[in-house]
Amino acid sequence: MFNACEPGLPFSVEILPPNRGLGLRNIHEFFDALGGWKPAFVSVTYHRAHRVEIEGEDGSEWVWNRKNPGTLGVCAMLKFQYGLNVIPHVICGGFSKFDSEDYLVDLDYLGLKHVLALRGDADKNDEQFVAHPQGYAYANQLVEHIVRLNNGVYSEGVNDALPTDFHIGVAGYPEVHSEANDLASDVANLKRKVDAGASFIITQMFFDNAAFFRFVDACRDAGIEVPIVPGIKVLTSKRQLEVLPAIFHTVMPSSLIDAVNACSSDEEVVEVGLNHAEAQTRELLAKGVPGVHFFTMNNSRVFNRLISRMRG
Ligand code: FAD
Numbered sequence: 001m002f003n004a005c006e007p008g009l010p011f012s013v014e015i016l017p018p019n020r021g022l023g024l025r026n027i028h029e030f031f032d033a034l035g036g037w038k039p040a041f042v043s044v045t046y047h048r049a050h051r052v053e054i055e056g057e058d059g060s061e062w063v064w065n066r067k068n069p070g071t072l073g074v075c076a077m078l079k080f081q082y083g084l085n086v087i088p089h090v091i092c093g094g095f096s097k098f099d100s101e102d103y104l105v106d107l108d109y110l111g112l113k114h115v116l117a118l119r120g121d122a123d124k125n126d127e128q129f130v131a132h133p134q135g136y137a138y139a140n141q142l143v144e145h146i147v148r149l150n151n152g153v154y155s156e157g158v159n160d161a162l163p164t165d166f167h168i169g170v171a172g173y174p175e176v177h178s179e180a181n182d183l184a185s186d187v188a189n190l191k192r193k194v195d196a197g198a199s200f201i202i203t204q205m206f207f208d209n210a211a212f213f214r215f216v217d218a219c220r221d222a223g224i225e226v227p228i229v230p231g232i233k234v235l236t237s238k239r240q241l242e243v244l245p246a247i248f249h250t251v252m253p254s255s256l257i258d259a260v261n262a263c264s265s266d267e268e269v270v271e272v273g274l275n276h277a278e279a280q281t282r283e284l285l286a287k288g289v290p291g292v293h294f295f296t297m298n299n300s301r302v303f304n305r306l307i308s309r310m311r312g
Contacts, residue, residue: 002291093120235273
């Protein structure tokens with residue numbers, strides 16, 4: 001996956017579809033700013049719809065709102081306009097298995113060969129993830145479904161069906177998924193996804209490489225042999241010291257927390273964040289990771305600064 005990349009920069013990026021109504025300007029700015037440099041691949045997140053209460057003429061009512069629609073359109077645009085390798089995220093949350101299959105058929109028709117199969121998070125109104133009544137509760141079931149399509153087996157029996165050809169990635173959690181009891185059981189569940197047919201893993205963000213190395217050792221001990229791509233995020237604001245651990249269950253090194261707390265502006269935080277991400281990335285590459293995946297939040301200014309440093 002990372003072979004096509006500039007030597008020394010085996011990087012891929014995650015981007016988010018824009019908020020509804022904002023158009024693609026920010027995405028174009030991101031890729032135009034790369035000046036022709038191409039990441040190994042671009043993964044594009046999928047955002048489930050949430051129930052929100054709005055005030056109507058007859059009182060309040062619940063409606064479904066998807067804040068960031070457009071995963072499919074963004075993927076198509078990046079593939080055909082920029083010639084990029086694109087990996088759409090595919091989630092179970094809010095999807096029946098028939099919806100999932102329809103979405104996968106669209107991806108197949110667009111010639112997209114890689115997907116990242118995820119369960120997705122809970123609806124904001126629910127404490128726990130609730131599967132669609134006709135959908136999947138865990139990502140390994142979605143992987144199984146995609147493998148069935150790769151074998152030409154569709155939900156509805158189809159004569160002479162053509163098989164799809166998806167390479168399936170899944171998520172891994174160096175600091176253990178929030179719902180798992182411990183690393184061993186979480187890795188056992190990750191192995192279900194690999195045994196079902198996943199051929200690469202992209203991890204959740206982490207700020208302490210020791211957690212990643214422990215995780216990789218646990219995966220290898222459990223018999224998981226597929227490439228594991230570390231996910232890295234550059235800190236850009238003091239607020240993220242609280243927000244990121246709360247959302248992503250990551251523990252930041254105290255030296256990083258102290259350095260960020262000593263900053264007097266977000267610009268200084270970005271500098272600290274870049275220093276940290278650069279050190280993490282260099283160590284990961286030195287230890288032989290297949291590549292590094294950056295959670296960019298569509299921030300080309302920060303990502304470009306990281307690339308310049310890595311070239312230096
Ligand atoms: P699963 O692999 O299903 O695991 C969920 C939990 O259940 C874990 O605790 C696991 O240990 C346990 N488990 C798994 N299988 C079983 C089983 N068969 N029986 C019992 N327990 C089981 N979310 C989005 O909504 N959109 C995105 O675009 C998105 N992109 C992501 C990208 C990356 C790189 C990562 C790491 C995460 C992303 N997420 C995204 C978040 C992800 O959807 C959540 O972390 C979600 O809570 C779990 O998804 P999963 O695919 O890892 O689930």
